[in-house]
Structure formats: structure tokens, C-alpha cells
Amino acid sequence: MRNLFIRRPVFSAVISIVIVLLGLFSVTRLAVESYPPLTPPEIQVQAVYPGATAQDVADAVAAPIEQQLSGMEGLLYFKSANSSDGVMNLSVYFDVSRNPDLAAVDVQNQIARAQPQLPQEVVRNGIVVQKRQTAFLVVLALSSDDPRYDTEYLNNYAKIYIDDELKRLPGVGDASTFGQLDFSMLLSLDPDHMAQLGLTVSDVAAAVQEQNATNPAGRIGREPAPPGTQLTIPVITSGRLKEASDFERIIVRGRPDGSLVHLSDIGEARLGARNYDLAGRFDGAPTALTPVFLRPGANALQVKREVVTRMTELAKNFPPGVRWSIAFDTTPYVTASINEVVKTLFEALLLVTLVVFVFLQSWRATLIPVVAVPVSITGAFFGMQVLGFSVNLLTLFGLVLAIGIVVDDAIVVIENVERIMAEDRVPPAVAADRAMRQVSRALISIVLVLCSVFIPVAFLGGITGLMYKQFAITIAVSVVLSGIVALTLTPALCAVLLRPVPEGATAVAESGPVAKAFNRFFGRFNRGFRAVTERYLGAAGRVIDRPRTFFAAFAVAVALLLVLVRSVPTGFIPSEDKGYFGMLVELPDNASRQRTEAVVKQVEGFLLKQPAINHVVSLVGLNFIQNANQTNAAIMFVMLKPWDDRTTPRDQFATVLGGVNGFLFQLQQTRGFAFNLPEIIGLGTTAGLELNLQDRGVNDITRFAGLTGEFAGDANALPELRGVYPTIRVNTPQLFVQVDREKVKALGISLSELFQTLQASLSTLYINDFNRYGKTYRVQAEAQSRFRQTPEDIGRLYVRGPNQQMVPVSALTRTEFRAGPSVITRFNGFTSSLVVGAPAPGKSSGEMLAAVERLAQDKYASRGVGYAYSGQSYQERASGGQGGLVFALGLVMVFLVLAAQYESWTIPFAVLLGVPFGTLGALFGVWLRGMANDVYVQIGLIVVVGLAAKNAILIVEFANELRAQGRSIREAALEAGRERLRPILMTSFAFILGVTPLLTSSGAGAASRHSIGTGVFFGMLVATLVGVFFIPLFFVAIRSLSERGLVRPGAQGAIPQPTPVAVEGD
Template sequence: MFSKFFIERPIFASVVAIIISLAGAIGLTNLPIEQYPSLTPPTVKVSATYTGADAQTIATTVASPIEDAINGADNMIYMDSTSSSSGTMTLTVYFDIGTDPDQATIDVNNRISAATAKMPDEVKKLGVTVRKTSSTTLAAISMYSSNGSMSAVDVYNYITLNILDELKRVPGVGDANAIGNRNYSLRIWLKPDLLNKFGATATDVIAAVNDQNAQYATGKIGEEPVTQKSPYVYSITMQGRLQSPSEFENIILRTNEDGSFLRLKDVADVEIGSQQYRSQGRLNGNDAVPIMINLQSGANALNTAKLVEAKMQELSKSFPEGLEYKIPYDTTKFVIESIKEVIKTFVEALILVIIVMYMFLKNFRSTLIPMIAVPVSLLGTFAGLYLLGFSINLLTLFALILAIGIVVDDAIIVVENIDRILHEDENISVKDAAIQAMEEVSSPVISIVLVLCAVFIPVSFISGFVGEIQRQFALTLAISVTISGFVALTLTPSLCALFLRRNESKPFYIVQKFNDFFDWSTSVFSAGVAYILKRTIRFVLIFCIMLGAIFYLYKQVPSSLVPEEDQGLMISIVNLPSASALHRTISEVDAMSQEILKTDGVKDAMAMIGFDLFTSSLKENAAAMFIGLEDWKDRNASADEIIMELNKKFAFDRDAASVFIGLPPIPGLSITGGFEMYAQNKSGKSYDQIQEDVNKLVAAANQRKELYRVRTTLDTSFPQYKLIIDRDKLKHFNLNMKDVFSTMNATIGTYYVNDFSMLGKNFQVNIRAKGDFINTQNALKNIFVRSNDGKMIPLDSFLTLQRSSGPDDVKRFNLFPAAQIQGQPAPGYTSGQAIEAISQVAQETLGDDYSIAWSGSAYQEVSSKGTASYAFILGMVFVFLILAAQYERWLIPLAVVTAVPFAVFGSFLLVYLRGFTNDIYFQTGLLLLIGLSAKNAILIVEFAMEERFKKGKKVFDATVAAARLRFRPIIMTSLAFTFGVLPMIFATGAGSASRHSLGTGLIGGMIAASTLAIFFVPLFFYILENFNEWLDKKRGKVHE
């Protein structure tokens, strides 16, 4: 016998256990720590610029050809693009979880090369960039000048020149970006009146800058081949690009007839300014520049955050006087607090399990032996995690908490059986009792391990979001269960042979009374089993009623992806009326910041003004605010309560529409909490028509009780001017169309000419008219263009500005024009209910020429529907097959499987009573319950078969005897697990919502499995064994 070898060699057994523990300790020190494993789809971002073009033009001429080229990339799940009137196009391609981001980037880049030829020359000149991105935000650093010695532009450029590259080299950082695009730029502010006075045009300025601010090759003197040999070869150098505003001011536009020069400074102001003036960063109402730090895929979040902080402290030693930084937005604080709370739960669970074991085993020796299995099994699990490339995250930590109650089970079964034999046979030695006990329980222990692994291991092969979540959880448990089974067969019996004593000291009074009560309960239980076996039809009907109750509860419990957590952070989206100027937005956001900071529990308010978070585009009337809360222990209100308070406070703000929302429960899966969807139009409707249709959807959605703050990012009412061209007059004035629009772009727009060198970097040279000349709709009469016959013609001679409206940015989704729609579940409703409600509204309000597509967390929730059921069925099937193979019978394993519905019933019932949801954590708990409920049933069925076939008892007697013998270990192991899980359902602090969801389902299931299923498993064994005997008699087989 396998166990006998170790019983006779206790030192060998101990050495094996020590080696397992040491391997685990080494693995533990090398495992990365993060909130979740890689659950976000890899993304590739494509960016292009078409300066001066409106949003719809960019969507048609830039986004569309790029999308056509990218469509069909390997493992792509969807793509969306935003084209903005700021002249930018951003397209993000999302790939299946597990796709190699580097290979995806190469594929996208290769495909875009084919689309380049179809793009406008201006886009080709500025280039199309392709890069892999990380959607997981690690932190935001805010930098500011405390003494006002540096402007926001100076701070921004100090960051780009001295800090960003350093941060990008920090191990674990996927990307680091200063928000705002405030790079230095050589700004040429044209004065149209002086241009007209001197007979010059904007195109003259462009041509002169291009000619005189350029790098030219000049060659070498003395270079071969030459007839007269030179002893030296000299390179000729020259100043190519200009380097200061004064040098640009002296650019010659033309030579006058009297020999004088018309220089740039005669018709324009020249300065070092900002590349754009459409955005501004703020921190608590003061100028600041935010730096967003994204986490590299698979990196250790906590370690990366520490390294970033250390790097900033190192760099701060050389900051200019007055330049300071603060980290108001740090997602790792939630991770740290969550892990602290999980460890606290872990310790609480361990203490409760020890108490339960002592109450049953009645002495410290018997209690200590199973407890030794805990550190060996858990430490050994870390070695397995390391070999599999896993991390220490919330999922693996949850699995380890649950493992405490599971890994002691096998050891308890062994100790309890040895203890029982010692009390039944006064003449047997402890060593012989251990050997006899292992002959009886080795098979059940192996069965339990195989059954639990049969549940968990197949689940690990499921792909997608649900598969990624359940893989690390399931394999962590599978590893710990396997090791605990090995320990129960090796170390535990050898320790029992060494340390157990027949006559221990009398237990405490309360312990003795507990066991007296339990002995009475065992008698009542065995009598109850006998009662049920005599009334099979009645109780089979009760079982069928329970199956109906499960179906009812399944329909009543709402679904969601994962629970919303208090992460200590929130986001606010602010929108002023369309076309509001930046200074208005700054003023409004500053006022909001002061009110927000007065709110109890709020610590910091960082704002990105002029930036639309949902469209990732510059928009002067929009702002995104990132609000950091006080530590969980330092505030009384939860994040949800603060969100509700702020939403009420600003609900009636006439100057701005704002919404306060939480972070997505899984970082990087969405921009914010709630849901995101797209209404795609496939019939060629204009964006005005799409807006009209989507407005109906939004209005109807906001009437639904399940939905809150449903809105669309599409706004075609943005005030604009439409340019009307009189082509007859244009030809009459002998004008060139290209010159006309180049002039407009260089005066009313911003014309990028070329680059200049400063501080060792290249910066843009941009031309635009001074603001005073183009600040009204009469701007066209101030701007002149030269005709082919040399006359100066004002633009308003053949161009007219007509008031109109249109979108400032437009979206496309999977090749089609689309409107993005966002919203949150109303308080008291789940994301699943919200998704179902908005789907119904869309079906009722949108025509057949629309289709609905999901993105972010909503996409994962919708696409993962049915996956959990598949995993559950897969687990059930594998449990059945493993037991059938072990028992060499097809019917008897059904008796074990009948325990599972009771666990499911109890799980759904308690979740329903507590008002929780059917989310990923609950579904993962159901998988575990398959194994746990089957484990209890195995103990009864194994002993019933032994009583039946080895001792020759009748089916009825064998069944009742097995139920009586196994009642104590079943209740002991079930209570050990239940009390181990108990701290999860009462957890508080960071990450408590997920622990509540997982713990509630497990406790409900275990209560049902250990109070109801233990009566019905004997019943179904009795029925199936009798049926099996009847079949055997029909086949001519006789049972001895």
C-alpha cells in the first residue's frame, strides 16, 4: 500500500513535505503581484492628422480607407475610430484576449501600407502612426509650478524633454504620455492687414519658410576622384534649420525694387509658443500638466508603481525651483488595500477552521496534524503558480482562501478515521490503526482529488474573458487540492502514527457537550435516512420540486459581469454647451473643483480641460475630471454614496452638464463603469439622420427604470460655419483653388510648414493669423489672396460663411458610421439588467437599417453569456466520467452527481435573499460547489459500496450504515470549509464586493449540500443500487 511506505518512514515523508514547502517559498518570492491577470483585450492604436479638415471629411478620406485595410486582421474582435474637427483621427483595434500584441501591431501596420495611397497629401506628409497600447491605467502624475515661474507650456515641455523617456524605461511601464499636446512650436502669427499692405500673401510666407528653414546637403572638398590629390578631405557644414524666433523674423519674403527686403517680422509676430491651445490641465483648480502612466501587459502593478514613484523622486532632485509633482490618481492603492483585506480574510478563515477542527477532534494533537497540511499545500501551490506563469492576484488569493477549508478535508478524513478505529478497537496500536485507516480511506481521498481536479482542469481550457478569469482560480485550487491529497496519503498518516495517542486528556466542557450533541445528531440523522429510504417516491418528488425552484431562482437572480467595487477613485465627464470657448470651460471646471473638494471623503480633483475622454479628442467645451478619495479607513461614505451626492449637487448646473461615475470594475476593460454600445447605420444615412434616430433611443432609454444617465457622444448641433464658394467669381478673378485653401488653412486654420531645432529636439513651425483678425465671421474680408495676374483679392469677394451646424467629432464602428451610446445601471439594478433594457429600447426605436454592437465590459458580458453554463456542464460531465471509471459502473456515479443540484439550489437561494447577482465570481463558486458537494457524496457512496460488497450487507442496511459512519467527517469538513468562507461574506473595505459575491454563493451551497444533500444521496444510491441489482438479475448475474 502506498501510504504504508510513508507510515513506516516518517522522516522520508517529512523531507518530501519540506521540499514541497521550500519550492513554494521560492516561487512565492518570484511571483508578480497584480489586481487581475491579463483580462483586457490587446489593442493597437492608429493615429493620423489632417490639419484643418472637418470631422466628416477626415472620417471619409482617412478613417474609412484605413478601416477597410485593417478589417479582417487575425484575431480582431472589433475596431472603432474617432475623427475630430481638431484635425485628428484615432482608430483603435481590439483583439482577442491572449493575442500577441507585437504580432497584431505588425499585422495592422502592414495592412495600413496598402491604404496610404488613398489618403490626402497632407496626411501622408504628417504620417500615420501605429503602436500597441495598454488600456490599463496605472497612475496619473500631476506636475505644476508652485511659484509660478514656469508656464503650463514650459512644464509640459520639461516633462517631454526630461521625464517621459525616463518613465517609459521603468520596468513594467507600457506607456507614459503628457496630456495636452503642448509641445513647443515656432508660432508665426500673421497680420493680414500688413500682408495686404505689402502685397504679400500667406502662401508667400509658407514658401519663404520652406525655402529658408531647411536642411541641405553641402558635400565635401577633396573627396575622390580628383586629378590633383589633396592631403585632406573637408566636410562643408552650414546652418540649415533656423533655431530662434529672431532668425525666423529675418526670413526674407521678397526683395523690393529699391533693394530693401520685406522680412517676416514686417508682416507677422514670431514667438516660441504652444503647438495647440485647445486644452489645459488642472489640479485642485490650479494649472498642472497630467502624465498618464499605462501598465505593460503582464507587468507587476505594485512593483511598477513603486519604481515609478522612486524614479520621480530621483528626477525631482534636479527639478527647476518651484516645479513639483503629485500622484492624485493611483490605481495600485486599491490593489494594495484589496490584497491586505484578502490576507486579513485569509487569517480569519484559518483561525475559524482551527476552531472547527478542535471542536470535532477534541484534542490539540489531532487538530495540529491536519493544520500541518495547510502550509505545505498552500506553499506548494505557489510553486505551481510560478511554473504556470501565474501571478498573485485577487483570483489566486480567493482560491487560496477557499483552499484552506478544502486542503484540511483530506487530512481530517484520515485523522478522523484513525481516531475512530482506535476507539473501536482497544487492542490495536496507533501505527496499525493508521495502516488500517488508510486501507479504508485512500480510495475516497483519491476520488475526491480526482473529482475536484475533474471540475477545475477542463475549465482552464475555456478561452475568452470567462476562461481567463476561471483559469487561474481553477488551477490554483486544482494544484492545492492535488498537493493536499498527496499530503493526506503520505505525511498525515505518518504524523498520526507518531503523535496520536489513544488516551488523551479530557476535552474542555464545551467541547465535550458539543460532541455529545453531535453523537445525538448522528443518531437522528441515521434514523432520518432510514425514514427517507422507506418513502422513495415522496422524496424523489421533493427533489423534482427543488429542481423547479432552481429554475425559478435562476430567472429571479439578475446577471452582471463582476461586482462594482469602491476603488477609491471616480471620474467626472463635463460638457458645456456646444462650441463653448476654452476659457469658459476652465472657469466652470475650477468652480466645480472647489465644490468637489468640499465634499467629505474627496482628496484631489485633477482635470483635463479641452479633452473629451469618451472620444479621446480635443474639444474646448469638454473636460474629464479624475477624483481621488480619502483612504477607505479615513472616510465614512462609500464611493457610490459620494458619486450620488455629487451627481445631485451638480444635477441642476445650468452652465454645464456633468456626470460622476465610478471606474470600471476590471481596469482597462472600459473607460468608465457602466455600458458602452454603438448604433451602427448600414444604409448610408447622414450623421444628422443618425442623430435624430439615436436621440429617440436615448429619450426612451432614460424613461426605463433600469437605466441611468443614458447619453450619446454624437452631437450634430455643434455650431459651425459652412463655406460657400462662388466658383464663377473665383475664375473671374483668375485665382488658383489650391492657393485659396492654402491661404485659409494658414490664416483661419493652423498650417504646419516644417520643423525647427531647439534643445536637441525638433519642433513644428506653424502659421496662423493673429486672433484679433479672425475672431468674427467677418474674418474673410481681412484675408487676401493674390491672383495669377498679381492683384490682391479679399476672400469675401468669392467666399461666404453661412451659419450651420454639424458634428465636432464622428464615430465609426466596424466600417460603418455609428453613434456611441453610454449609460449606467440605475441604483438597485445590475449591468445585465441594463444591457437587456437598452437592447429592448434599441429594438423598439431603431429601424432595420441599424445594428447594435457592444464594446468594453459590455462586449465581454454579452459575449461571455453561456460560457459559464458550458463550464458548469463540462465540470459535471467530467466528474461523472471520472467516477464511472473508478467504480466501473455507469449508474452509481449518478448518486454522487445528485448532490450537485442541492448545492446549486442553496447557492442561488442565499444570493437571491441577499440581493446579489449572478456574476463571474458567483459562477466560479458554482464550479467549486460541484466538487465540494460531490466530495461529500463520495464519502457516503464509497462506504456504502464497501458495506454492501465487502461486508455483504443488504442495500438498505449498507446505505444507512454508510450514512451514519460518514456523517461526522462530512459535517466536520463542510463546517471547516463554511467557517473558512464565512469571513468573505462579512468582509469590508477595498474589494469586499467580489468577496461577498463569491462567499455568499459558496456558503449557501455548502449549507444545502451538508443539510439536504446528505439525506438524498443515500436515497439515490439506494434506488440506483436496487435498480442495478434488478438489471443484473435480468442479465443472469448474481450478487454474493
């Protein structure tokens, strides 16, 4: 088969061309995103209990539902936020492998089981269960300078004419305009007039339900009909009302004198909004905001283009003066980070080519790997499409490292062909044939070993397992294709392109000053390399001759490795400058939305004056951290200018973030902080600490809140943390209405009537629906605003007694101010407090989590306070053992493959004993640069294991052949080292220089590139410079033990005899 590809170079070329074409076809069809879908499926449940307090919602709504959730398949955790506006937001998180649709069905079924325990008002308002889309793409802003088009109008225009259009675009997961400004027919009632007329809220609700209804009548002439019936005519009656004037004409009651009481006599109807507690702002002006989410697996850049195209079409029909813009955009980071990696890809290819040229010293020889590498890299895109991967940072990192790996196979073949041509003085075709007989087995071993390292990680679970999979399988595909190219195209190109160099001839045969300069350089390089080789042989011989000394040195290296494993801090994913960050602003408890918006305007003014900031998006009335609606809170998203426009130190991400936090700290009666968003959108709320302290025995929310505050203070005093912030607040002023139930019942008044009056007057009462613009909206009753401004207004409400007399609520109740929580959060069924924070400068997230755990266990566990992680912190702790498992699995698989390849249980140890040097170098480099042992470093360790084993295989394989030919074990080891030193150094330095751009890169995604580049650079540097001296020693020791009978022959197995070397003319 080897001769076939050398004899038929066109056939060999066609194989590679087909691989390239398949890759080019696939790359245009792959999704482009920063990360593959990694976020755990999240199912959101929302229920509304109008007028209820946070404690009411937690006890009556959240607790019954949460009791049914435990035990669901793939459940990770659940948490709820129960706010004083009567809303429960429950988030249920599942393992990343769980089907989101099936998870939503499971949650729906569990809620159905809890439904009999829920208040009827909650059930009537509807319990919404939906899959939450977490892949944030863009936020669109709809605005106008025309006063006719206020925020309420713009929000509803977007909901009616834009949202559904965007949802229908391919790749869009969801698009819903922010806020609850949906149209609503608001019936604003005057309690004084109602009391004078003896009317209650129930009377109004009954009248509306009766007169605002769909009343189907039927058809004239419907079958069965008399013979000769010619027509069937539908009968239409008045149905749902449409205009505010129609609702004002609703008859509430008839008087004894025959006159009628209309709704307009006791209030007014107007077309308003369902809820005014939330507001959107863009660059300091009110606006309608529409977040657009990406469907899993969709191409982020393509979907954005589709959104822009569709919005441009829709804008042609906008009312005059209404315009749209992109307020917040995550795709610049995707584009910039991927462009940076692609740039690194080409830089790596250039540096690899340079190293190959220096070693091979021939443009013809250099051309062969330069052709072979793109075939493997381009073909990998076809494998990515078949496996359902996307073009993302992980797969591109895999391709960057693959450049330095796949070039190895071509170099091994070329170097061997040139050596045989020089030593045996044979033509290129014959040399290629002989070379393939010598190195084919090694090439196959290298491919199998590398695949055995990379492929098993595809079977790991969780988020880190998916990250390993995307990276490792991409490299594995490239390695397999590289092996195919090395066995087919490379020998054919060697036979066609290479030319014998006559003895004494210069490396570059052309004349001229450039050629002379190259010849001088190559002459010096070759003389230097020969000297290095001789010194290497002498040093390797001394290492072999002093086994005790150097095995002791090896033991010291292993001990240092264990020390580094324990001392290098751990992490999850490096925190990046993504070109945007988030902010939370909180005012004192019970601050109104108007007051909050005034502070937000002040913050916006400061932000928009900063030279590094481009846009500011504000969501007033939303506490993003707790996922709850609060009028005293606002979340803000800040877009920075492009990375190329932020070159000065003051415009760097950390500096901008610090300046914003400094400004927030100076604000009076305002608490706020700016924070980096998670690296994987949807994986929690912040890129730092997410700790949920749980009440597991305190049983008093006020005392529990005090303990969480104490915990935050202790945590801030630790050197590993900064900015620790508890979210629980239990001192919110609340007006407690104590109902005298005995008096109420003694007067024959219905308690439900009393509470319904309070709800309708101080909140809203959902009565039924009406239709407008082809949509369905709510009809809601409420008291006019002047009747709900002070506590005394409660006493001005009335309920009706059994004798039709109106009784003031003040006669049935008493009021007093109390302190209580505005939001109650629960985590896994326990009352909880979310604690957020960040690692201190110079500290890793792993050190931060370890410090928090020590504090929680040592000081607070005995006081009834438990803890649990969520978001990115949860994933980091869940992935804690994955790195070691991957490393161990890689070693085991390498051992098994080599054992099968060599039919020996001992020879693989000669290969594996060189791996610790690479691991030691990788962790030493990470420690030296003050970095953390994160997922990217662990991914790099997989590569180091494979490449360190590859280097050892080149020596051990050839030494085995020489030993089988009768050479002594020592002589075979040293000769193998001499013959393989050049290809080992060439391939290793090609890889090392190929990953150098990862260490020195800047711009978007630089932290991730530094993390993965540092490990593989230092790992391969140490594995190469130290390993080449120890591999001969390990071979001599293992082979000697085997041949002395210290290992049973049956277990040892036979070393396969090498294929006879062909002579010229075979």
C-alpha cells in the first residue's frame, strides 16, 4: 500500500483535495459563537398573587410548588424570588444533558400536583412555565422624540408589530419587549362615590364580567331544517367591549327610581398599562427595549444579520419619528475573540513554517508540511459538522494547537526521507519507500496514542465535559487526518518534490546574496546542531550510566509536581474583557420607581461622560441579581467602545470598572456595584461568587439576615475576597393591616369581600379580558391614585354589610408599621440569602471558594446556617475532580494503546515515565505567571500528555528496532536518541513556537488564550529539553528489567520484529 501512494501521486493528491473540499463546504455551514451551548437548561415558573407580601408569596405559592420539585431527573437545584409585588419567580436548573422540553414537561406536571394547595387567585392569574433562553444576543431599542409616542406606546408597538416578527426568524430563541406595559383597560374607581351608592368592588367585577363577554347566538337555518331552506345565516350579538367609552357605559346597578348607575358614575375607564413598575432607558432617555435571544446551535453572527435585515424592513412602516437601534450587543466580543484566534492560527502556521524551514533548509522540503497542515486543519471542519460542533473558541483553540501537532507527522516522514537520501545516496522515490517502511509504525502509534488521549474525554459529563469534548475531538479529527495525509500525500510529495543534495553541496543551490546569506546561516546552524547532538549523546550516556542518581532526580521532579498540584490555585474560566459589564443600583427599601429613576439618570450622566463607554442600557424596577421586581432597584448594562479604541491604561476594563465602583460608592443613600458578567452567558448572574446561605435551623428571618450580614463582613475581611455583598434585606417598612375577624363576622361581612376590596384598591383586580389590535389584554380594576397615597386612605375604603349598609374599613381594621423583607429568596426549599462577591486581586476563584467554605463550615454551620453554590460557582465546584480524571484517563488509555501496539506490558512505561516532565513544566509556567489551574490549563495538559508521549514513542520505537537487530540495550537507546533528536526538536519547537502567539496575545479573549498557551508552552518546553535525556534511561531500565526476567515473559510479550529494510531495486 505504501508503494501505491508513491507510484500514484495524483491519486494521493485527490484524497487530500477531497478532504479540503469537504472542509471548505462544511465551514460555511457551521454556526459561529463564542462558546457551544453549555448552560444548564433552565425552566422558569412565574406566578402572581396580587396584593400579597413577599412572605405571603413564599408561604402560599413558592413552598407548595417547591415541595413537589425534588427528585426530578437531572435536577441540579432550584431557587425562587418572592417579592412584595406578589410575584414569584422560580428557576429550576437541570443537568446540561437533560432535554429542555422534557424538563419543562416534568416541571409542569409537578406544578399540577401542587395546584390544589395554591390560592385560587394565583391559579386564576395563570402559572407560566417556560424554557428560559439564556443565550443573550442583542437588545433592540425603539425610541422617538415625538411626545405622542411615549414609552407605553412604544412598548406596545414593539409587542404587537416587532416581537412576533423576530421570533419567527431562524435562529432566534425568543424576543420579548421588556416590562409589563401591555395594554390594559384600567377601571379607576372612586371609593367615596361607590360608598355613597352602596357599591363594592365585587359589584363592579360582576357587572364587567356580565357585560364584557363573548355571547355566541348560533345560526338561522341550521340543520336539521325544513325542506327547501335556502340560506344559513349566522346570528351576531354584541360581544366584548373595545373602547374605554364602552366600559364607562357598563351598568353597575339599577336604582329604585328606574335610573341606572354606570361605571362612569363611580370612576373612569382608560386604556393604560398592566403594570407601571418597570421602565427601560437607553443612553439617558426612556425607550422600549427588546432583548433577542439565540436559539441553541444557531450562528450568532448570521442571526444578528437576519435581525438587522428584518428590523430595517419593519422600520419602513414605523410611525413618523419612531426609530430603532441596537442598544446592547454581545456579537462584537464573539467576532473580535474569534478573529483574534484566527489571527493566532495564521501566526502559528507562519512560525511553524519558519521552524521547519530552518531545520529542513529547503523550500521544497518545507513546502510539503505547509501543504499537509492546511489539509488536516481544513478537513477538521467537516468532522466538526458531522459531530454537530460549531466554530467557537474551544474548537478554534483546538485547531491552533493542532497546527503544531499535525505538522509532526509530515516532519517525521520528510526528515527520514532526507536522511536516507543523504546516507544511502538513493533517489527520492526509493528513499520515500524505505522511510515509510521505517516510520509507518511510529506514525500509526502516534495517531493512536494522541487519539487515545483526546477521544475518551468526550464521554465526560457536565459543562466541563462538553468543553473538553469540543476541544479534544477537534484535535483528534485533525490528528487522524494528519495521519492519513502522512501515509498518502506526504510520501508522494517527497518522491516528487525532493531532490538529492550532492555531497558537499550547499543547502541552497541558488546563487546571489540572499542564497549566500542562507547558506552561511544554515552552515552555522548545522555545525551547531551537530555539536549539540554530540553533547546530547554524551549527556544521555552519563544519565544511563548513573541510574540511581537520575531516578532520584526523577523522583524529585514528581515530588515537585505534587507540590505544584497542591499549591497552584484552581479556577473555572478566566475572566475576560468582553466589551461590556453589568451594574446593580439599589436605593433604600421602599423607594419609588420615580426616585430610583432619578438616581439612574445621575449614574447614566456619569457613565456617558467616560471616554471608554459607548452606550448604557437601564432596566429600572428590576433586581437582576435576585431575579425580582423591585421599585428601588435597577440593573444597567454598559457597552464599552471597541478594543482597538481603548488603548490607554485608563480605558482598560479593570480600570473602568474600578472607576465606576468608586463613583457608586460616593452616592448618597444608594448602594451599587459594577461587575463583570459570566464568561458563558446564562451561567449565573456574575463572574464571581454566587453563594446561597440557607436557613437550616435559625427559623427566624430577621436573625438569619443578621447572620448573613455578619458572614459578609467576615468574608470581606478575608484576603481572598473583595466586594462581598448579601442581598437579603428585612428592614423594609411595611404597613400591617390587622383585621378584627370577630367584628367582621359579627357584622355579617364576608372576609373575602374585605380582602378583595383591599386588593382592588391598593393593587389591581383582574376581572376579564378584551381584544384590541388582534391581541387579548386584561381588564383590571383599581382605586384612583389619590385614594392610595397614605395609610389613612385604607380607612376611606368601604365594604357592604348584610343590611346593605356600607361599613368603613377603618372600623374593621387597625394599621401599624412593621419591618419586613421586600424579597424573600429560597434555595432548594430553604429560606436563603444570595451572597455575591469577587476574588481579591491576585487571587483565583478556586482560592475564593475555598476561603468561603472554610468560613461557612467553621463559624456558621453550628449556628444553623448552611450554604450551597449556584451559577458559575456551582459549575466550578462540580468540575473540581474533572481535571484529574481527564489526566488519569489519558495516561491509562495511552498505556493500553501502547501495550496493544507493542504487545508488551512493560515497554509502555518507558513512554509514560516522560509525561510527568511535561505536566511539571505546564504547572510551573502557570505558577510562574500567577495564573490559576483552570479548565483551559487542564485542556492544555491533555495536549502535553499526548505530545510528551509522542516524543518518547519516536525514541522507544526506533530503539526497539535496533535492539531487535542485535544492538545492545544501551547502544540502541543512544542511537535512537541520536537519530530521533532532530525530528523531536524540530516538531517540538515547531509546536512551541506555534503556541507562542497565545502567550503574547491581547484584545478580546486574551485571558483564555494566555491560560491555554501558558500550560502547553512551558509543558512542551520542559518535556522536550528534559525528556530527551530521560527517555533513553527509562528505555534501558525497562528493557533491562524485562530481559533479566524480572517481568514474567508471558506478561512481557514479544517485541515485534521490524519489517526488513528495503534495498534499492526492491
